[in-house]
Amino acid sequence: MKSRTSYASKELITPEEIYKKVKFVLWIILFANVGVAAIKIFVGYFINSASLSTDGIHSLSDGMSNVVGIIGITIASKPVDKDHPYGHKKSEIVASLFIGGMLLFLGMKTLFTGMDRFMNPQDINITLISLISLIITICINIFVTTYERKKGEEYNSYILVSDSIHTKSDIFISVGVLISLLGIKFGLPQIIDPIISIIISFFILYASYEIFKESIGVLLDKAIVEEDKLMEVLNSYEEIKNIHKIRSRGSMNDMYIDMHIMIDPNTTTEAAHGLSHDIEKSIKEKINSNAQVIIHIEPYYKQI
Secondary structure (H helix, E strand, O other), X not given: OOOOOOOOOOOOOOHHHHHHHHHHHHHHHHHHHHHHHHHHHHHHHHHOOHHHHHHHHHHHHHHXXXXXXXXXXXXXXXXXXXXOOOOOOOHHHHHHHHHHHHHHHHHHHHHXXXXXXXXXXXXXXXXXXXXXXXXXXXXXXXXHHHHHHHHHHHOOOHHHHHHHHHHHHXXXXXXXXXXXXXXXXXXXXXXXXXXXXXXXXXXXXXXXXXXXXXXXHHHOOOOOOOHHXXXXXXXXXXXXXXXXXXXXXXXXXXXXXXXXXXXXXXXXXXXXXXXXXXXXXXXXXXXOOOOEXXXXXXXXXXXX
């Protein structure tokens, strides 16, 4: 999965505003995914195609993941309280883990279904409407992926960017199904359909792996910003004599950065306080507008 550490906000948007926008996008994507799934499952059942029905189930899982995402975002948007002084933003990550678990289950189910159809093949009735409906759903998914990815980057939304990658895999899966149906239509053996179904299961399992990998990384406090990026900001301040213990964690909408900087010991408390605010402002402008920055200031003494 591509790193998202380069997604700097173009304008200052509060987390509350971001969550509202993300939720709105998820509702749009939900309706699109349910429509795509309904078309694929109905046509797949009508023509007795395992791969198309399986592809429909995968599309339905996209819609279910949107529902989970909406629930996760709703909880994440809750304000700070006494029991949760850091807020509820990790609910978004928990929702992503749940989506990963759903995909893992569906991937395994799809794999076993494809293997069963491989051992017990059935005739497939391919019609022009089935091919047209599949092409239409591919076009819808291209729109969904492009729109969701664009909005995910615009809002620095972890769940939108991740879900867009998940939906993108659905495009390749649908193309695989289309190839299998066209292959059968033009004379290839019908055994190709369950073979494609098995291949689809590996796409689903890989999507599950990507979500687990990224989500667990956040929960284990994997660095969210490259140290070199932060050093570029810090090196622009002549007052800073030394920098160490730079750390970052969280996600793009729940980012925490802390560091130790050393400055002239004769610097007044007021000047040191002003410097820390300037550094925080620069990090918000150049890294992430919602980053929470903690700076520990230490005196610097030249070594003789």
